[in-house]
Amino acid sequence: CGLRRAARERPRWGAMARTAAVALVDAQNAPLFLKRFDAGEDLDLLFTVHSALDSFEETMLPGRKAARKSYLGLLNLIDGQAVYGFLSNTLVKTIVVLDVAASGFAVPSDTVMEDLLKRLYNCYVATISNPFFELGTPLQAPSAKGGDAPAAGSHEAQLELQRSFERRISAVVQAAVIA
């Protein structure tokens, strides 16, 4: 009787893992962009991402550089969260954190994850290729602190581009079906 209840409570095979967060980290390991899609602390996300950076470092060692592919696959699985990474040739790291506890620790296939990570990285490429985006401005839109008057023309333009980048990332994540 107890066993049957457990079987009913276990989520069905094939239930989708949800994307908990997306992060982009630059070549100097400084965070470029962080976004949580579930309720949680930003600090927790930073911790998860930071611990994943070690896995990136491993592939950048001189011995393993030659055989390195861009898509690094599953880097980490802790606290019911699976961390996937993608390292571009410019050493920009794209990281996706999946909440797999809800789907019974079913880990999605590599093809699906590689596709998602590539599309997120392409959002980044599209945004910085925009001639009106000033390189060096942060990708992350500053969190709204009430009372700030709208900044001068070019700052406003950058803010718009930052928001549009965030929208693109969100759109890719919504469209992604991780089964």
Add this chain to the structure above:
Amino acid sequence: WRAPASKQSERSARGRPASAAAPSTMQNRYTRLGETCYGKLDKISAELFTLTYGALVADLVRNYKDVDEVNGKLEQMGYNIGLRLIDEFLAKSGVPRCGSFRESAEIISRVGFKMFLNVTPEVGNWNEQGTSCTFALEDNPLEDFVELPSSAKGLKYCNLLCGVLRGALESVHLAVESEIVSDALMGDARTEIRLTLKHIIEDQTNEDYHDE
């Protein structure tokens, strides 16, 4: 000899102008010419071109705060490019004199745009006199990755192309007006340039010139 006469009457009976059959072969001929010329020319990477143009426009926007001034500058630059580009175009393609403005428009689209940008804009929206048409670019290589910020509202991003058309055609004695009537960056479906023939430039001799 009856056969040709009946064909003629058939064509006019159907209500189409007599030269209806000719444009399609003419169009095919120019399409083929465009492809051959495109094949012969040296190529550069499309992304390099797009990013270079983007950097140029972004720089202009930063330096001249007024958007209309930027549009004017782009058009002027295009004009200077067009004056020189026409010689390159005529040398590489060897197209003969055009019989009509319609033919010119087809050549511009199928040979000119194809050779230099590898796109063939759709020529359409002709006016009654056949002196004005639009070139519709479905997929514009200049506009990849570009998102106009709201501070640049009114910026005609492809104004350089309008200038090129004006400069090139002026060198072959056609005074034209070209302007962007719809822009994919401003939310329209696609980018369209309207080209209007104003008049044919007659050779102007100096007043002091006397026939000896």
